[in-house]
Amino acid sequence: MTDEQARKPRLVVLASTYPRWKDDHEPSFVHELARRLTEWFDVFVVCPHAVGAVRSEMMDGVQVERYRYAPDSLETLVNDGGITTNLRRSSWKWLLVPTFILSHWIVARRLVTSGAVVHAHWILTPGLVARCLNAPYVITSHGADLFALRGRLPTAIKRWVLRRSAGMTVVSRAMLPLAQALRDGSPALVAPMGVDLQHVFTPDEQVAREAFRLLFVGRLVEKKGLDVLLRALPIVLSVRPEVRLTVVGFGPLEGELRSQCTHLGLDGVVTFAGAKPSSALVNEYRSAAAFVAPFRTAHSGDQEGLGLVLVEALGCGCPVVASDLPAVRDVLTDMPGVVRVPEADAPALASGILQILTSNAPAEVRLGRSRLVEQFDWDAVARRYADILLAAHRDAADGRG
Numbered sequence: 034m035t036d037e038q039a040r041k042p043r044l045v046v047l048a049s050t051y052p053r054w055k056d057d058h059e060p061s062f063v064h065e066l067a068r069r070l071t072e073w074f075d076v077f078v079v080c081p082h083a084v085g086a087v088r089s090e091m092m093d094g095v096q097v098e099r100y101r102y103a104p105d106s107l108e109t110l111v112n113d114g115g116i117t118t119n120l121r122r123s124s125w126k127w128l129l130v131p132t133f134i135l136s137h138w139i140v141a142r143r144l145v146t147s148g149a150v151v152h153a154h155w156i157l158t159p160g161l162v163a164r165c166l167n168a169p170y171v172i173t174s175h176g177a178d179l180f181a182l183r184g185r186l187p188t189a190i191k192r193w194v195l196r197r198s199a200g201m202t203v204v205s206r207a208m209l210p211l212a213q214a215l216r217d218g219s220p221a222l223v224a225p226m227g228v229d230l231q232h233v234f235t236p237d238e239q240v241a242r243e244a245f246r247l248l249f250v251g252r253l254v255e256k257k258g259l260d261v262l263l264r265a266l267p268i269v270l271s272v273r274p275e276v277r278l279t280v281v282g283f284g285p286l287e288g289e290l291r292s293q294c295t296h297l298g299l300d301g302v303v304t305f306a307g308a309k310p311s312s313a314l315v316n317e318y319r320s321a322a323a324f325v326a327p328f329r330t331a332h333s334g335d336q337e338g339l340g341l342v343l344v345e346a347l348g349c350g351c352p353v354v355a356s357d358l359p360a361v362r363d364v365l366t367d368m369p370g371v372v373r374v375p376e377a378d379a380p381a382l383a384s385g386i387l388q389i390l391t392s393n394a395p396a397e398v399r400l401g402r403s404r405l406v407e408q409f410d411w412d413a414v415a416r417r418y419a420d421i422l423l424a425a426h427r428d429a430a431d432g433r434g
Contacts, residue, residue: 042426043149044074045168047141047159049111051080051097054087058282058308059112062226062341063154068093069415073423074150079141081111081133098144100136103129114285116158117181117335118254122285130158137162150199150426152418156215157182160194169199169429171422173224176204176338176360179211183334191215199425202418204339207359222421225339225363227414230406233315234348240319242395245275247386248321248351250314250342253284256335258327258356260286261379263293265327266302268383273390278303278325281317311345318349323389326355329377340364344409347371348402352394354385368405370398 048063067076071094082088082099084106089098102108110119110129120126141162145151151170153163156178163170172195195201195216202224203212212221228234251257259280269276280290280303287305294303309317318324324346328337336358343364346353353368355361356376365371371394372385407413 041073041075042423043144043146044070044076044422045141045144045149045151046076046078046095047137047151047153047162048078048080049116049155049159051078051099052092053083053085053112055092056310056312058310061311064092064095065229065411066226066415066418067095069411070419070422071095072415073419077144079137079144081108081137083108083112098140100140102133102136113283114252114254115177117177117333118252118285121333134158134161138165141166148426148430150422150429152422156191156194157187160198161190164194164197169425170197171200171202171425172198173202174204174208174212174338175226176208177335179203179208179215180338181331181333181335188215192217199428200421202421205360205363207363208338223363224417224421225409225414226341227411228341228344228348228405228409230344230348230402230410231412233311234318234345235315236348236350236399236402237319240316242322243320244322245273245277245390246321247276247278248281248317248324248346249278249326250281250317250324250346251326252282253280253286253290255286255331255333256329256337257282258329258377259290260293261327261329261377261382262325263290263297263299263303264379265383265386266299267297268380269386270302272387276302276386276390279317279321280305281307281309281314283308314345315349318346318351321346321351323352323354323386323394325382325386326353326361327376327382328356328358328361330358337361341409344405347398347405350395350398350402352389352392352398354382354389356382364405364409368398368401370394370396370401 076095078097082101145168151163151168153159160172201221204225330336353371357373374381374385
């Protein structure tokens with residue numbers, strides 16, 4: 034360890050979703066934040082193991098420890114849909130939850146040294162693990178843990194976890210009322226995750242936009258609303274038969290969505306491109322005529338917490354059509370080059386798509402880019418989280434944590 038590292042406080046990050054390897058298609062926002070926090074902390078991440086991932090490695094200055102919770106073939110609780118989706122679709126996976134939590138705690142306890150601070154992403158299950166450690170902790174909710182799992186027992190556990198937290202952040206203003214209710218009125222802070230808007234997700238005037246190609250990026254799960262977009266496409270095609278759709282992502286609903294395409298006669302219109310890492314998404318955003326985000330509220334109550342794909346698309350100069358959910362307004366309110374439509378309304382979505390295709394939206398998007406950078410660029414986001422976590426560390430050292 035260098036002298037500089039020795040002077041930094043230790044930060045132990047607890048996460049249930051984390052990249053398994055370089056350029057993994059799994060969401061990378063926890064890692065992107067963790068690697069930037071190495072400027073202020075000696076950062077360790079504890080996350081679940083998955084087939085093909087190494088148990089322990091250094092990634093971009095972050096020491097990543099992946100815990101085993103089942104044999105390789107059964108370590109399927111987290112990836113390709115998320116915990117809540119996987120539990121809902123395969124009830125036997127509830128049998129994995131006890132070892133999932135216990136193994137997380139065992140590894141985290143080893144890493145939590147005197148003076149360490151813990152950052153738990155999601156109230157359940159990383160927050161539950163943090164509550165059982167002897168260290169100050171900050172909880173960040175990304176949406177699913179607030180909007181779904183709202184029965185009596187999950188709510189009681191969430192209240193118990195949050196009661197002892199040194200702080201709580203949520204990634205959008207829409208989440209504040211639920212978060213503060215769980216904390217009995219104690220304040221929570223709005224602190225979104227970030228996007229690299231200065232070096233990666235940037236416009237490129239040399240890349241020509243395909244005038245009638247729509248783009249969808251996301252997990253193929255209910256709350257992403259791809260089924261609504263597929264129902265809207267025949268309406269769009271009746272006016273603009275040249276339109277095509279590229280779907281980037283995969284998940285448990287892929288088979289059903291492909292069958293829906295066949296039923297609607299869209300097999301030659303929709304291309305399922307599979308999952309792609311963030312680095313490969315840039316040219317998709319730069320070349321599409323419009324990015325469509327038909328988010329909807331799932332039957333479980335789960336909904337989008339923020340929707341960073343909107344920021345990625347806009348950062349690349351791509352116009353956006355999106356459902357008018359509360360969390361989406363944090364990104365799209367007063368942003369030029371966007372159209373918001375009612376959720377789960379296929380005719381309204383079709384109308385929004387046709388509107389954006391006939392406008393000068395790509396030129397308009399550029400006008401709002403500076404606001405995006407100020408609010409969502411990783412440099413600003415990391416500094417805010419560093420301030421929150423350092424405050425928790427100081428309060429604990431002063432005996433107030």
